[in-house]
Amino acid sequence: MDGLEILPVRGIGDVTAGDDLAELISRNAPWLRDGDVLVVTSKIVSKAEGRLVEVPADGPERERARERVLDAETRRVVARRGSTAIVQTHHGFVMAAAGIDASNVDKTHLVLLPESPDDSARRLRAALAARGLRVGVIISDTMGRTWRNGLTDVALGAAGIEPFRDHRGEIDPYGNELQLTQMAVIDELAAAGELVKGKCDQVPVAVVRGYPGAGRAETPGAGVLLRDAADDMFSLGTAEAHAEGLRTAATLPEAATDTPASPGAVRRAIATAGLAGAVAVPSPQTLRCTVTDSRPAGLMRFGADVQRLRAALAAEGLASAVAYDEGGATIAVSGAAL
Amino acid sequence: MDGLEILPVRGIGDVTAGDDLAELISRNAPWLRDGDVLVVTSKIVSKAEGRLVEVPADGPERERARERVLDAETRRVVARRGSTAIVQTHHGFVMAAAGIDASNVDKTHLVLLPESPDDSARRLRAALAARGLRVGVIISDTMGRTWRNGLTDVALGAAGIEPFRDHRGEIDPYGNELQLTQMAVIDELAAAGELVKGKCDQVPVAVVRGYPGAGRAETPGAGVLLRDAADDMFSLGTAEAHAEGLRTAATLPEAATDTPASPGAVRRAIATAGLAGAVAVPSPQTLRCTVTDSRPAGLMRFGADVQRLRAALAAEGLASAVAYDEGGATIAVSGAAL
Numbered sequence: 001m002d003g004l005e006i007l008p009v010r011g012i013g014d015v016t017a018g019d020d021l022a023e024l025i026s027r028n029a030p031w032l033r034d035g036d037v038l039v040v041t042s043k044i045v046s047k048a049e050g051r052l053v054e055v056p057a058d059g060p061e062r063e064r065a066r067e068r069v070l071d072a073e074t075r076r077v078v079a080r081r082g083s084t085a086i087v088q089t090h091h092g093f094v095m096a097a098a099g100i101d102a103s104n105v106d107k108t109h110l111v112l113l114p115e116s117p118d119d120s121a122r123r124l125r126a127a128l129a130a131r132g133l134r135v136g137v138i139i140s141d142t143m144g145r146t147w148r149n150g151l152t153d154v155a156l157g158a159a160g161i162e163p164f165r166d167h168r169g170e171i172d173p174y175g176n177e178l179q180l181t182q183m184a185v186i187d188e189l190a191a192a193g194e195l196v197k198g199k200c201d202q203v204p205v206a207v208v209r210g211y212p213g214a215g216r217a218e219t220p221g222a223g224v225l226l227r228d229a230a231d232d233m234f235s236l237g238t239a240e241a242h243a244e245g246l247r248t249a250a251t252l253p254e255a256a257t258d259t260p261a262s263p264g265a266v267r268r269a270i271a272t273a274g275l276a277g278a279v280a281v282p283s284p285q286t287l288r289c290t291v292t293d294s295r296p297a298g299l300m301r302f303g304a305d306v307q308r309l310r311a312a313l314a315a316e317g318l319a320s321a322v323a324y325d326e327g328g329a330t331i332a333v334s335g336a337a338l
Numbered sequence: 339m340d341g342l343e344i345l346p347v348r349g350i351g352d353v354t355a356g357d358d359l360a361e362l363i364s365r366n367a368p369w370l371r372d373g374d375v376l377v378v379t380s381k382i383v384s385k386a387e388g389r390l391v392e393v394p395a396d397g398p399e400r401e402r403a404r405e406r407v408l409d410a411e412t413r414r415v416v417a418r419r420g421s422t423a424i425v426q427t428h429h430g431f432v433m434a435a436a437g438i439d440a441s442n443v444d445k446t447h448l449v450l451l452p453e454s455p456d457d458s459a460r461r462l463r464a465a466l467a468a469r470g471l472r473v474g475v476i477i478s479d480t481m482g483r484t485w486r487n488g489l490t491d492v493a494l495g496a497a498g499i500e501p502f503r504d505h506r507g508e509i510d511p512y513g514n515e516l517q518l519t520q521m522a523v524i525d526e527l528a529a530a531g532e533l534v535k536g537k538c539d540q541v542p543v544a545v546v547r548g549y550p551g552a553g554r555a556e557t558p559g560a561g562v563l564l565r566d567a568a569d570d571m572f573s574l575g576t577a578e579a580h581a582e583g584l585r586t587a588a589t590l591p592e593a594a595t596d597t598p599a600s601p602g603a604v605r606r607a608i609a610t611a612g613l614a615g616a617v618a619v620p621s622p623q624t625l626r627c628t629v630t631d632s633r634p635a636g637l638m639r640f641g642a643d644v645q646r647l648r649a650a651l652a653a654e655g656l657a658s659a660v661a662y663d664e665g666g667a668t669i670a671v672s673g674a675a676l
Binding site for chain 2: 002003004005006007008079081084086094102103104105106107142145146147148149150151152153154163164167172173174175176178179181182183184185187188189191192194195196198202208211224225226227232233234235236237238239240241242243244245246247248249250251252269272273274291294296297299300301302303304305306307308309311312314315316317322324325326329
């Protein structure tokens with residue numbers, strides 16, 4: 001790897017529905033070469049594909065229309081706070097406002113994301129190949145990040161360039177085998193491309209020259225960058241997940257598993273519920289709470305305490321089932337299924 | 339903005355404690371110019387600063403030592419799953435394993451992050467300025483991201499380069515004022531630099547040439563990229579926050595606010611608890627539950643139901659306080675403080 005160049009493509013100007021992006025790009029960048037990687041702002045792809053919706057130019061109707069458009073583009077809400085909504089789109093991208101954009105378009109329209117950015121990238125790559133140019137195409141958009149201020153560009157779609165550079169299995173100079181290093185190269189290329197674009201400069205396409213391996217026909221798209229739900233430790237924002245925990249406590253069906261409850265977890269749960277000293281543990285899988293106040297209100301409060309204890313057990317991953325009798329409650333506890 | 343170059347600095351080789359990075363870099367990149375931005379991998383900064391800890395080369399003792407080092411570097415655990423721990427370091431970075439690295443170092447050591455990457459960047463920038471080079475310095479490291487597979491490089495420390503490029507307030511060609519576009523340029527520069535480094539290539543420094551504004555002395559560091567806790571919608575992973583919700587349900591102190599409860603929220607809470615038809619709403623701020631089974635077990639279950647309802651109310655952001663009497667329970671509800 002000797003070095004890379006990042007070059008702006010100027011002169012593209014307004015893009016409208018039906019425009020031929022391959023023609024626009026190659027006309028304004030006659031210097032393109034095989035092996036180049038084009039970083040194309042998703043907005044001009046959306047405009048060429050007619051992915052605009054009409055909305056009132058101003059007034060309260062505009063805000064209501066924007067909310068309806070956001071609902072339509074949203075598969076799932078991940079987190080909300082004030083006017084900020086982080087949602088998962090139907091494609092699977094997790095972004096503020098589902099990537100809907102009101103900038104760089106006239107006030108009576110909003111721009112949606114392309115319907116399938118990987119398909120758009122493939123079509124554009126093929127159209128440029130038909131013109132004799134073997135290039136990679138990345139369709140980029142601007143996104144925020146958890147825990148870090150500011151925005152960066154990332155890849156929504158890609159064709160002709162491997163999404164990852166994988167170092168797993170390599171041996172470093174000290175003899176260590178690298179375990180975890182799979183670089184999201186198309187996101188880094190998107191970020192690099194953004195450095196020569198502005199937001200009002202009308203530079204919607206950048207070219208990265210010198211990155212090896214661009215232009216080949218069969219590559220996975222950018223979709224492989226989307227984390228599976230099963231691996232997602234942040235599928236709901238903190239406040240949303242906290243509220244879901246409260247909802248779980250509001251139902252908390254009785255359950256039992258074959259896994260023993262850990263005594264440490266049981267002790268932590270009793271402490272969380274503020275019931276240390278009030279709960280006997282006759283066996284590791286059985287808790288016994290004894291009534292001290294048998295008046296009606298005392299029995300009701302006792303039941304509330306048992307429910308609180310079951311919520312605390314659930315917080316530790318422990319299932320529970322209750323048997324009430326005149327003297328108190330016996331709670332059978334068990335651990336999470338392995 | 340005409341275009342950028344990204345250039346690798348080769349020949350640096352092994353770095354050990356006490357090495358003079360400014361000397362190493364300028365000797366291996368005699369072609370450096372004013373206005374260049376250096377992207378320096380944090381690992382060589384850590385090595386030069388002696389930020390290594392000794393651990394057993396293998397065996398179960400190694401794993402225990404790694405855990406102790408992780409604990410020491412961790413300010414707060416954000417999320418854990420299996421062997422993956424996303425933690426906030428004392429600096430404030432949110433990263434897997436607190437950025438502790440076992441690669442590209444001999445097996446008897448682990449590399450920690452620099453103690454203050456911004457200070458390290460400032461010292462390196464000043465040392466290069468003393469050699470007559472007015473450059474920007476970014477100290478980069480590799481991080482994962484929520485919702486996206488693969489890793490990218492970001493800026494841990496910076497000096498001589500503005501962290502953001504701010505488009506807020508600009509007017510686009512359609513007359514719209516840009517609201518939300520603050521680009522995290524030093525993260526994009528870090529990502530661009532990574533494209534010419536490998537993980538085993540021993541190319542720990544890249545140079546970005548042509549980005550305007552690099553080299554000035556007084557700039558905020560990369561610390562401004564760290565999101566405040568108050569703005570962080572993902573301060574805990576989903577599973578962790580869900581468990582915290584269950585813990586909240588296990589205590590749920592009685593409370594009242596001056597804000598009225600929304601009737602829609604009250605209805606949702608009653609439905610969540612599965613108690614529609616069993617809860618009367620004599621006034622918008624008062625719920626009444628009536629005992630139907632006055633035997634001891636019936637009263638205990640009634641108390642558990644009241645606790646479940648209070649958890650469901652809390653999930654909707656509603657505070658509650660309970661008064662028990664022989665016939666049932668009266669719950670005063672109020673809304674979240676504005």
